[in-house]
Amino acid sequence: MSEAASTRTPVALLPSLAPLLHSWLPRQRWFAGKGHPVAGFSLVSATELLPLDSAPGPGLLHLLLRVQQPGLPAPSAQDCYQLLLGVRTTLPPHLAPALIGHLTEGPLAGRTVYEGLHDPRLADLILERLRTPGALGPLRFDRSEVAPAIPGGLAARPLEAEQSNSSLVYGDAYILKLFRRVQPGPNPDLELPLALARAGCSRVPAPVAWYETTAPEPYTLGVLQPFLRGSRDGWLLALDSLAGGHSFADEARALGRVTAEVHTALAGELPTVMLTRPQTEHLAAAMTQRLEAAAQAVPALQPYAPRLRAAFDAIATLGMRGRSWRAQRVHGDLHLGQTLRGGGARGDGHWSVIDFEGEPARPLGERRRPQPPVRDVAGMLRSFDYAARTHRPWNPAWAERCRTAYCEGYAEADGADPRAEPELLRAYETDKAVYEVVYEARHRPDWLPVPMAAIDRLAALT
Template sequence: MHSTLECLTDWMSRQRWYAGKGRVPHLVQVSRVEWQCDDDDARIAVMLVRDTASNPPSLYHVPVVLRSTIPRGSGRTFIGRDEHGDYLFDAAHDEAYTREILSRLGLQRSDLWSRVHTGEQSNTSIIFDEGDEAPLVVKLFRLVHAGENPDVVLQSALTAAGNRSVPRMLGSLSTTWVDPHGSHTHSDEPASGHIAFAQEFITAVRDGWPLALEAAAAGSSFAADAERLGVVTAEVHTALQQCMPSREATLGDIVGFVAGWHQRLAVAMSDVPQLRELRPEIEAVYDAAREAPWPALQRIHGDYHLGQVLRRASGEWLLVDFEGEPLRPLDERTRVDSPLRDVAGMLRSFDYVVGSLRNTTPAAAAPASQAEEDARAEWAHDARAAFLDGYISASGIDLREHRALLDAFELDKAVYEAMYEARNRPTWLPIPLAAVAYLVSPERAAKR
């Protein structure tokens, strides 16, 4: 038998949502709240643990169910046995916990059967979709930050405004803690943040990434879908501008954006030496953006790509996962930003579709012919152009007037992608490097 933290240490290192891949967690308990439940053999402990092995230390939300026995069929969710002889289980898979969290979210449901979505990485989604009641999903935030999570705030605002391009919000749950390990000043001041929320679960939809990938592999145009996606993206941006704070970009804002781009480039060059040769051209694109016209700053999606959109059978698109990049500090993810960041993210996603086809082709298959490569490039060009056409038509913002700025945002994204691929998937590095080379080329400059 081991302590609760020892049990969690081994188990967390194997979870998809644990951010410190390849590293052994060093856990410190920050808080532990016991929830009552109606199962006589179960106790619910909602824990916050700080992983001090990461830099900066990450705070994780880990709800567990403690039992005196191991119920039949629960072995796959078993965490360990603690020093008190209790068996610990992942609460997301235990009905004692799922019943209680629904109650705490203020939701009543007669059919309490649930399942855990297997495709997520940074969070855990518990889906209730049996019986005649409307399906819903409870998302557990695994990485927790002090403050209001944008996934809750933005989707709640859009729901309140009547926007139907996001799933309808049903409730959220916060907690409070005191954590000297998470503060440079070792403060004993209490902090609070979201740990879970519920929203409607949309059925009969498909993820945008495999849809686009299938179309590109088959040589089928994706332009109509991309144009509709551009329209709904602009509509959501407009709705966010109307129901959340927005303002004109100041000189200080612009200087801050450009400085951030330069800083990311400096970091990326240590991982991607190929970027050093293009540094003057990259910096010239960044510096030109300082003099370009800037649209108003507002709240945006923040991590926008084809994996963050769902298409109904009717062809309508839905936007999901407004959390932004979970590893970025929360204060960065809750600031007003440029809508062009979202636009650039989706443009990069179309490029990645055709790039991934090249990288996932079986080794035994013959390399694509030049004609096939040209057709794939044309597919991406058409999808990108259609997306921009849809966005322009719905937003009233002529992105052609912001071409220099949009190129800078896309270039910054491609530089980040190059750093990521060099660290994690070196064989994919040519995808972002090709984008960087094009965006700084005389051919592209002539179109600005």
């Protein structure tokens, strides 16, 4: 970095960027602090991936930015976000939708700042960094030693379907997921696929390259994986099945087998533990605490709370009586939308599992904690129910057939049927439905009847 650049960034530039970011950040789909005022920003790191003084540009500035929102509970009140900002003298018309704003003061006064991922030239630069491992300031780019070399010159396009993160697709050959809200420590979406690749599990696309930062704290920032061109996600396939009046039981059974295969591979590569009385009591207490908080946030839950709490009390009681459960690393947020079935040249019904990040709203330490495999099973069972509820008229028999087939498929591959642990399965299904109620009440009120129907069913099991 030139002497001029080093005096311009990071400290000198942030005050001039702050007014633009105050307006732009809360409008982004991946910004987690919507509805709460932003009090200020502090820099974690700043790196010029492409010098900002290369007029007329573009320059590319990588920021790790801590956003101060005192109205949120800790640690969310100090969330850290990854930004990639393009800088030009004049923004071409095709980049107009990416505009963040014009700087009127500071070291880059008169320049335009925009979302860099929408600029093909800057997206190409990111791929070039991944093709040639090494360090640039606090950033480190790394590549798999066993993956084929990454070709250059692949056209990039943003994937618009992303929400909590951002993705770039390169030439229909690779997909780069960039984590927006980052937390210190290894991200499971890199850690677990690497472990599955070591185990030889073909159900998960193996990471090809990735980049991280180690200073001042370790953050996983992005992962490049093969793009499964022609694949369709399980959610859309399930909706097609419902719309056409077709059974989805064969697909559900196959998904059950795939889930068990992934669990077996993870258990072989990463440590497993036993949940005995203390851990079981802690698990039940955490579920109860989430239920109580949810009932305060969504009054419709309150009449059900005592009966729902009974599901959590049941596993605590079993723990007191000496019952224990095996826990291991799991997907953590498994549902139909996290599965892909091959199409085109791979139209053989091959299913893959993606997005091992876990529930992004939960702390990273919690997402990396070993948990009973039945947690993933419960997430998929809830997903079948969601799909059935979106169809008119509601088709509960479709969901029940899928739930049965999925558990049967899991048992075929694992040797143990998840329904053989009814108390634990019910507790995790209840915990997931409570989470869904809060999410829908906040973000999609029209969908609230979907998880509330599950709440009614689960409460009746008492």
